[in-house]
Amino acid sequence: MSKKHFPAALPWAFDGREVDLLHYIFARSDIKQLRGNPMMVLDAIDEYHQQFEKLMKVGPYKGGLIVDIIAERKPSVMIELGGYVGYSAILFGDEVREHGGKYISIEKNPEMAAVATQLVKLAGLGDIVRIEVGSSNEVLKELICETKEIDQVQMIFMDHQQDLYLEDLWLLEQLDVLTPGSSVVLADIMIIPGAPKYLEWVQATPLQKKNILQRSNVGPLAPNPNLVYSTVVTPFDTIFLPDLVAVSEITGKRDM
Ligand SMILES: C[S@@+](CC[C@H](N)C(=O)[O-])C[C@H]1O[C@@H](n2cnc3c(N)ncnc32)[C@H](O)[C@@H]1O
Numbered sequence: 001m002s003k004k005h006f007p008a009a010l011p012w013a014f015d016g017r018e019v020d021l022l023h024y025i026f027a028r029s030d031i032k033q034l035r036g037n038p039m040m041v042l043d044a045i046d047e048y049h050q051q052f053e054k055l056m057k058v059g060p061y062k063g064g065l066i067v068d069i070i071a072e073r074k075p076s077v078m079i080e081l082g083g084y085v086g087y088s089a090i091l092f093g094d095e096v097r098e099h100g101g102k103y104i105s106i107e108k109n110p111e112m113a114a115v116a117t118q119l120v121k122l123a124g125l126g127d128i129v130r131i132e133v134g135s136s137n138e139v140l141k142e143l144i145c146e147t148k149e150i151d152q153v154q155m156i157f158m159d160h161q162q163d164l165y166l167e168d169l170w171l172l173e174q175l176d177v178l179t180p181g182s183s184v185v186l187a188d189i190m191i192i193p194g195a196p197k198y199l200e201w202v203q204a205t206p207l208q209k210k211n212i213l214q215r216s217n218v219g220p221l222a223p224n225p226n227l228v229y230s231t232v233v234t235p236f237d238t239i240f241l242p243d244l245v246a247v248s249e250i251t252g253k254r255d256m
Pocket residue numbers: 056057058059081082083084085086087088089106107108109112134135136137159160161164
């Protein structure tokens with residue numbers, strides 16, 4: 001049978017390992033204990049990652065850093081761009097649940113979304129974590145403009161495609177859902193290829209941002225250079241390449 005609609009496999013993902021992970025987990029002798037236990041499901045995914053194939057999931061350092069930020073800020077809704085097999089959705093969704101919130105994970109690959117949905121359900125987080133299939137910008141527009149489920153983005157974790165981080169941030173600026181004093185944007189950035197334009201934007205002053213816009217092609221987007229971000233960049237090592245997390249709080253809006 002030809003597989004005309006399959007996206008191309010990468011050397012490190014989308015080559016069948018993610019479905020193999022599901023078979024591995026559901027065939028485990030301790031499957032009953034895993035049900036409703038997020039930490040045991042995460043441990044099982046970690047075991048697959050160590051014993052069989054590497055999975056591009058959030059690691060312990062970055063995961064711990066973000067869990068601490070969730071515990072401190074207690075978002076009622078947290079959004080994730082790029083869900084993959086659901087590891088970060090289970091880890092962060094479990095913490096969001098502690099504070100009565102919900103978690104929306106946006107994943108464009110329907111096969112990954114299906115794997116993530118099964119693992120989230122196994123972890124007992126089916127009522128808290130929702131996996132939405134689609135491209136980040138399309139689903140964000142739907143949630144904000146069509147269903148109006150989101151009127152303010154309290155916390156968003158960008159972990160999808162680095163060259164889309166700035167476009168998706170500009171979309172949120174345009175839709176006016178980033179609120180000074182309450183919104184925070186977390187971005188996972190690999191040093192190579194990096195997201196230099198995204199980092200430049202979240203570290204620039206409103207005046208510098210106006211200059212950036214003069215030399216940028218923003219297409220149909222309408223970024224808001226007057227939003228003021230306070231960004232902390234934390235570098236660390238991973239099994240793949242050095243990585244960093246940029247935590248950007250929206251602290252103000254300059255009247256220009
Ligand atoms: C690094 S993985 C996410 C890892 C996950 N956050 C974790 O830590 O467990 C990146 C995922 O983003 C998805 N992705 C890439 N571009 C996307 C887009 N435009 N919208 C939504 N998801 C996207 C990929 O299919 C892939 O599953």
